[in-house]
Amino acid sequence: MRLEPKPAPSMAVTLLYPAMAILATFVIAAILVMIAGAAPLQVFGLVIKGAVGSQFALVETLTRATPLIFTGLAIAVAFRAKLWNIGAEAQLYAGAVMTIILGTGAIAAPAGILIPIIIVGAMTAGALLLLGPAILKTRFGVDEVVTTLLLNFIFLLFVSLLLEGPLKDPMGLGWPQSERVVAEARLPRIIQGKRLHYGFILAIFSAIAVWLIMAKSVLGYEMRAVGHNPEAARFAGIPVNRVLVKTALLSGGLAALAGVSEVAGLKGNLTLDISPGYGYTGIVVAMLALLNPLGVVISAIFVAGIFVGADAMSRSAGVPSYISDVMVATALLSMVTAIMLTRFRIRWR
Template sequence: MRLEPKPASSLVATLAYPAGAVVATFVIAGLLVLAAGASPFAVFAQVIKGAAGSRFAVLETLTRATPLIFTGLAVAVAFRAKLWNIGAEAQLYAGGLATVVLGTGALPLPAPVLIPLIMAAAMAAGALLLLGPALLKTRLGVDEVVTTLLLNFIMILFVSMLLEGVLKDPMGMGWPQSERVVAEAQLMKLVPRSRLHLGFVIALVAAVAVWVVMKKTTLGYEMRAVGHNPEAARFAGIPVNRVLVKTALLSGGLAALAGFSEVAGLKGNLTLDLSPGFGYTGIVVAMLAMLNPLGVVAAAIFVAGIFVGADAMSRTAGVPSYIAQVMVATALLTMVVAIMLARFRIRWR
């Protein structure tokens, strides 16, 4: 068996492979539900109802999708240039850390000035965190998969140290958490009496902005060229190392916005459980979207719906909510296979 590159696929074929991956995911998950002794149709109906069956469910799904859009965009940007950023979780916490450092009263500024300033600081923190692995890759040839993955643990331990030390809230009754950000640093709620906040709109704007950068700018062209063939790009005069560094700065900044939105828009302070794995799930989101920035929005809402719907399903159908994690992991595997089949043809000898 060998793989042969396919010619450019039609739009129908491009959409058919991801759709087939989603169908395969539900088939595999259905078999697991059957093994658990429940009806797949009843369970999936409960998942859909829990994710989109009411106003509250829809708003919760969009709220959960907000950080996934940011981390999905971060991964999509990096992977497009074949910069394997596995450290979106660390960059998320870096953004959250910058948010509480500047947003707890250090800068007495009005909201229209303070919020953009904190956003810029959060993006800078995430960008600088990924800059180190990018320089190690371009200057010394160090594998960025290892460095970015290890930075996740280093960053969480660093945040833990700060929350037990200088950033610990004296009014937090001993819990390892920071002080709450001031009202001027908080993102407004989009819908009264809900958790959906302005971060969702910022995420949508970011997705459109990244799409414009990827499709309409010189940097986007250089990123795609480096991702397709770095040696050919270098021969054509594209500064490959410089493009990788720029990609790292953009990717790290986008992931850090997830931490900013969670702190300033949802929780109000920094805790160790700020992220239940949004950085890692962003890899699944980006792959489901086939690295398309606009597709990241749909993929993030889909994945968020699975998690929100599974929480509701586990209370009614008696099936563990861990089925959501199995579905997301299966979706990643099937999407990888779908991408391979979309680009290559299998030849049997």
């Protein structure tokens, strides 16, 4: 078999294959549900009900989508320039650590000043964490996939060290957790009494800002050029290495915002389990959105819905909630296949 480029595909085809990818994901999930001894349609009904079936469910889905929008944006930006940042998990924790350092009383300021300080500080921390692998890539040719992956493990151990040492809550009864951030550092709730907080609004604005950068700015143009063909970009006079470093700073900063949002918006303090792999899931979110920053918002809500819905379903139907991770991974693989099929035709000979 061989692949032949297709002429520019019609709108219908562009949407048909991704739709088939989502369908394939549900078919595979249905098979697994049957293996687990439950009825697929009933289980999917419970997932949808758990994700969007009530005001509580919807608020929970949007709350879960918030960190995924940030990590999804971080990945979308990096992958667009073919900078393989698999370290969003560590950058998220870098942002979370910075939120605790700045937000637990070190700075006495009203919320209008303290929150911007925290955001800038956290973004700097996340950006610096990805700067290392980016420089190792541009200067020494060290593959950033492996370095960012390994940094996830290193940084999580570092957070563990901090939570048992300098950042440990003296009132925490020995648990590895930090003090709570002060009231001025908390992102307020959008609806009183509900968990959804202004981190979600910040995420939406970030998505719009990233879309503007990618679509309208010189940097965005350069990033796309570098991602498309680095040799051609270099030949056209684009400083490829400098663009990659800028991409890394932007990507790391965005991922760190997920940490700010989870600590200052949702949890109030830092523990070792604030992220159940949001950094890795961000890869799926970004790919499902075809690396489009505005699409990231939609795909993050979709993925969050699967997670929240599967949790609720798992409690009532007894199918392990890991089904949501399987679905998300399957969606990733079938989506990249679908994108390929919109561009190429398979010839069997």
